Amino acid sequence: MATFPHNEILSLTAVQPTHELGESYGPDLRLADLLTPELADLELGYGSASGDLRLRTAIADRHGVRPDQVVVTVGGMHAIFLLAYLVADNGGQVVTTAPLFPLARNCYDTVGADVRVIPVSFDDGYRLTVDDVRAQLTPETGLVSLATPQNPSGVAIPAATLRQIADVMSDVCPEAYLMVDETYRTAAYGDDPIADTAVHLGPKVVSVASLSKCHGAAGLRIGWLISTDEDLVDRMVTAKFNTVVTSAPVTEALAVRVFEQEDEILGVRRRWLADALASTEEWVRANGELVEWVRPDAGALCCVRLKPEVPLDRFKAAAVELSVRMADGDWFGDESRVFRLGFGFLSPAELKAALEALTAALDKAVHASD
Structure with a gap:
């Protein structure tokens, strides 16, 4: 019987966690941004x-x-x-x-x-x-x-x-x-x-x-x-x-x-993404003993890899405990220590809080046995 393979990326359509770093796009437009009186006459x-x-x-x-x-x-x-x-x-x-x-x-x-x-x-x-x-x-x-x-x-x-x-x-x-x-x-x-x-x-x-x-x-x-x-x-x-x-x-x-x-929409998002990318780059630099990344060329996403010093299972458990969601590299056929970090979805304040929670998850994973 023909079927579509299951993939855990489906979880991104489920209940949103406190700190959403799994999404791969920028902030949502709202219907009010697009409505005009003429649309009411649409057949x-x-x-x-x-x-x-x-x-x-x-x-x-x-x-x-x-x-x-x-x-x-x-x-x-x-x-x-x-x-x-x-x-x-x-x-x-x-x-x-x-x-x-x-x-x-x-x-x-x-x-x-x-x-x-x-x-x-x-x-x-x-x-x-x-x-x-x-x-x-x-x-x-x-x-x-x-x-x-x-x-x-x-x-x-x-x-x-x-x-x-x-x-x-x-x-x-x-x-x-x-x-x-x-x-x-x-x-x-x-x-x-x-x-x-x-x-x-x-x-x-x-x-x-x-x-x-x-x-x-x-x-x-x-x-x-x-x-x-x-x-x-x-x-x-x-x-x-x-x-x-x-x-x-x-x-x-x-x-x-x-x-x-479009010009206005993309203009706002260009600045938004540039600022979010800079925040993400600073987070990687601050946690460089535990993570590394590949800097993206465009988009609201990047790949981050845990260094060997971070116990993978403990990190994932800590992230769940702190309600931080990322997109596992396994979803994409990447190595298990890689995850996709979506930095464009959250507001600047929310992104800051999410990255701080991610730092806490790293610390908890590394020092869990101390």
Whole structure:
């Protein structure tokens, strides 16, 4: 019987602890931020299978493509699942990384793909090389699935590396698609530049993203897939129609409002994330005898590793006792002493308190037997 593998990341949708460091996005927008009187006149009928034209136009304008090259989906995971179903079901070969956002890996396993894994590690700063990818490619490869910045690390893949990967794929597996999950692309820090989208690297390069992480609108469940391959777009629209018919016109209309305010929303979040990153960096420095990290390139998340001096089981027990939640590295296929620390979700005061509680958990673990 077909099923989706269980993963403890599901616990993030359960009761929120006192100190939430497990989430991977910034603060939530509120409905009042988006409501206008005109929305009261919205008819609650079916929408368009490809997505509201105003919304597709807003997405297209930000990626330098046409609206008919955008398919709106029910969150980014819907896009990833449909793409996997179309190009990698029943033994189709997928090349991806580990660690990886577990829902993406679950998609590939559930559709019966032959998954070839490229390990990226904390010790190497989660950096991916062209040679890493080339070593896993075969003529049977149908999909290469990468994320930049990555989840859980927040480490980005340089544009030059993505370009080289696309070139290698055109030689080894020219019919394969390179899917680049760009969910955190616009979650830059302060005055850092926003990376260019990868969708222009070639006709077989596909971009997937959503409003969930960078814009604080996860509850709208609005994602998208962008492709310059007309046949793939047509198949995606058909697949979407056969799974959910359309997205919700209400949330699509609210998503248009998000894009109308995007400059302001992202501007505020750039400063928020930069300050939160600085607080996290200072916490790592202050606890450097017990933890280490890989500094992220963008996003509201990073990977922290416990040094051998910290008893892992005692630390986890102390964190639970102090109501501090992090995202275990095991969830992502990472080593057990690594955890994803989400620094963008909490207010500055709440983040300070959460990091202090995390310090207390470290101290309790190390000195429990004293």
